[in-house]
Amino acid sequence: MKDNEYLNMFFAEAKEYIEVLNNGILTLENNSEDKETIDAIFRAAHSLKGMAAAMGFENLTELTHKLENSLDKIREGKISVKTEFIDLLFQALDNIQYLVKAVEDNGGEEPEDFDIDVLVAELIAYTENSPIESKSKAQKSSEDLEDFLTDSEKEALLDKKKDKERVYQIKAEIVEEEFKSVRAFMLLKKLDEIGQLFKSNPTKDEIENSELDICELNIIALSWLDSEEFKTELEAQQSVNLINLEELQNSQLEINQESTAKKADSKKTGVSSFNSSSTVRVDISKLDTLMNMVGELLINKSRLESLNIKKTKFTEIMPQLDRVTMDLHHIVMQIRMVPVGVMFSRFPRMMRDLSNKMNKEINFVMTGQETELDRSIIDELADPLTHLLRNAIDHGIEKPAQRKANGKDEEGQIELTAYQKGSEIIIEVKDDGAGIEAAAISKKAVAKGIVEEEEIQQMEKRDILDFIFHPGFSTAQEITDVSGRGVGMDIVRSTVKKLDGQISINSEPGKGSTFKITLPLTLAISQALMVKILGDIFAIPLNSVSETLTIEPQNIKKIRGMDVIVLRETTIPIVSAASIFGNEKQKTFKNSAKDLSVVILKSGERKVGLVVEQLLNQQEIVIKSLGKYLQDTRYISGATIIGDGDVALIIDVRDVVSK
Missing domain, CATH: 3.30.70.1110 (Histidine kinase CheA-like, P2 response regulator-binding domain)
Structure with a gap:
């Protein structure tokens, strides 16, 4: 058994070098003359070989050594870079990745039954028999x-x-x-x-x-x-x-x-090399612990403030404590933030392999890789995005002949975009493919018994498209090993919801589809609007609050049996928070003797007015999970501890808006 400290360091650095190799070989396929990329991937292969040798991993050392030799031949201009050679390099890289994962799973030991002889022989044969075309x-x-x-x-x-x-x-x-x-x-x-x-x-x-x-x-x-x-x-x-x-x-x-x-x-698509820098590697669990400690500090600061002590010394210390606590929170948040490019970098290779496998021409474009998101969210988001991208290439983009017949370019376009909007991060997967027919979704939903025929006639297009996320739902005409079994899309929604995010679809038949994921910057600490409902205090995430207002009961109208208000020429339905959380008698507002406090909530493109007992204040809250037994509680997404030490429940805005 090897030393765990060195093993963990090896695994972390090996994965980074594999990522450099992956991106570099992709770049090399499109620009075989990119000297900067060739040097970068050669250095990555050389470093990986040295690390594997130092740890005593013989198969890994042998394979990385042969990969290094092949890259050195490219660097020296002795062999030509062709598609079959790129495929061979990727095959070697896949085996290296498998070996690293196997060693990690086996507690630091290489698998005994792994044979690299055939692949090594193929690499040697290519490098010896494919000299570059002679030049003057x-x-x-x-x-x-x-x-x-x-x-x-x-x-x-x-x-x-x-x-x-x-x-x-x-x-x-x-x-x-x-x-x-x-x-x-x-x-x-x-x-x-x-x-x-x-x-x-x-x-x-x-x-x-x-x-x-x-x-x-x-x-x-x-x-x-x-x-x-x-x-x-x-x-x-x-x-x-x-x-x-x-x-x-x-x-x-x-x-x-x-x-x-x-x-x-060439530099636009090149890869960066690993140079020494003023950074240190920190285990994510240590950052989680640090974030929890900052959270506890924030809770106790709020409790101190709620004591409302008038002594001079106390009033002098509190502003300083507030400033230091906020600065510490800000720094910890910055440490936890990671560019989404760390996650995006795995997708170009996947898209290349899938497009070749399915005989489709794809122009895959990524933008906004510098957008930062909490590390814990990034770790969970990779699988949902993988499902969306695989579906885009399988169901979305048509075959080249079909696209040409429809007056489109034979090459399909798939875009993966990330950007920040206020306190939220938006990630979009967009394609210019066949789009989604709402009529086909309706027919399938009725056939599966998910919804009645009469009910679906009254539904909006966006609600119909949402059936795609229903477990086991698929409109694929044929099942492939890429997608079509009706699994995956329900996992996408449940994962995004677990991350306190939401996903929506916009699609036009014949023009393409856009899947939009909206996420909070972090899952740990957030700004919230505190309100009172039935005598208890609740928290509403501030990024879901559009505005607050006071309305007179006579300004409430009825449309199709639903209470609504008209706000700046927009009709917004309103619901009673008291009726949601236990008091059925407060469903109506007409008989109210006083003005009503309303919070306008937003979720995606929808808005709902939530009538509360009292608007209190805005404050920073530490979000705590309800635990696995209560995690599916409707209308509640978590809890927080407020100034007096009591627990305040956090309202799940998505459930309220979709009520």
Whole structure:
């Protein structure tokens, strides 16, 4: 059994490197000349191999080593990047991911029955039998230089170059099997003796401070020696084979504007490498504990405030305590917030594989990856989004021939978008596919006995579309291994609801569908409006409150037997909070002798006026779960402790609005 501390560190870092590899290989498929991406994924593979070797995982080390070799051949320009090679790289990455997961599940031991020989043989066969198409020496040299030197480095090189100095690009191979780092370092030292080293790959520091398996060096150097003398000096170096030596002209170092534009485009889809930074890795359970402690601090601060002590010392301390508590809460919230891009990054690979499997052309676009959400919500949201995206590609997007016949582009568009709106995060899955026929949903719902024919005639389109989320509901004409069994969509809704969010559908037949998920920024601490109902205090999440108002009973109208008010030319139904929570006699308002306090609640596109006994105040609350025995209690989503130590129930606005 290996040390748990090192194992946990290995698993965390391995998953990050696998993510870099996944994104990088996807980028490489679309832009095989992206030097930055190639370098990033090579470093990720190299680091992963080193970690696996250090932990003693033999199969994982062997597989990552072969993956690293393949990527190194790409980096050196020795093999061409084709679709079949990308598939092979992904196959290797899938096996690496499986091995990491298996080791984690087995308590730090590799599975004994896992065979990697066939895959390793395929990787070796491809890298040996698929050389890159030959190019002219001048063309290849120019491309190598464009890849190796940035525009700013070219400018710096021209500034540094003196009148009589020459600029050389050197490619050298270390031929000795042992002490390669030493031989490489001696070569760079020699260059500083006969001129000046400008740039090398690997760098001087990397060679000096690591045990890299160095095969080739790419170098830019300045020297006063002519090319023959310079070459003679280098060839005299022991165990160094000079592959190529070229004197660069000033014209080659001038900035190519077209190349600059291409590099800028490639960076948009490139992947980031793991560099050392001023961050530390913290277990999520520790953040949960810290959040709970901040919650307890907030509760006790509220209780202190409710004591209403008039002593001078107390009144001086309370504002300071309030400020420190709020600052601490804000910092803890920031620590828990994670960009949704962490979760989004797993989807491009999935969409690529599904589109190939189903013979559909898909342009998958992601925006808003920088939008931040509480880590606990992000962990739960991955599966629902996976279901929505799989459905979009399976049910939503048509086959290319069908799209062409319908006057559409053969390539379907699927968009995954995240953005913040007030104190809520919106995540949308949108496609330009076939859309959803409300009539087909109605027919299926009646056939399954979910709703009566007469009732469905009175329902709005959005309510009919909501039947998609009913357990076992599916309109698929054929069952595939992607979707169509009527499972998944009910899980999507229940998971989103568990996260105190809501999901809605907007669809137009022939034009496409949009699934919109609305979520709170965090599940732990929230702003709430405190109200009194039947003598007890309740909390209403502030992000679900549109406004509050006082109305006279005579302004209440009746439409189809429902009480409504007209607010700024909008008809809004109103319900009695007292009748919801136990007093059936307070269903009507006409006989009320006093004005009514109303909270206008919003959920999605709907609004409802909730009549309460009294509006109290707005305050920050710590949300507590009701536990598994009470979690499905209608109209209640949780509880909180208020200033006097009593428990206040939190109203589930979605249930009230859908009443």
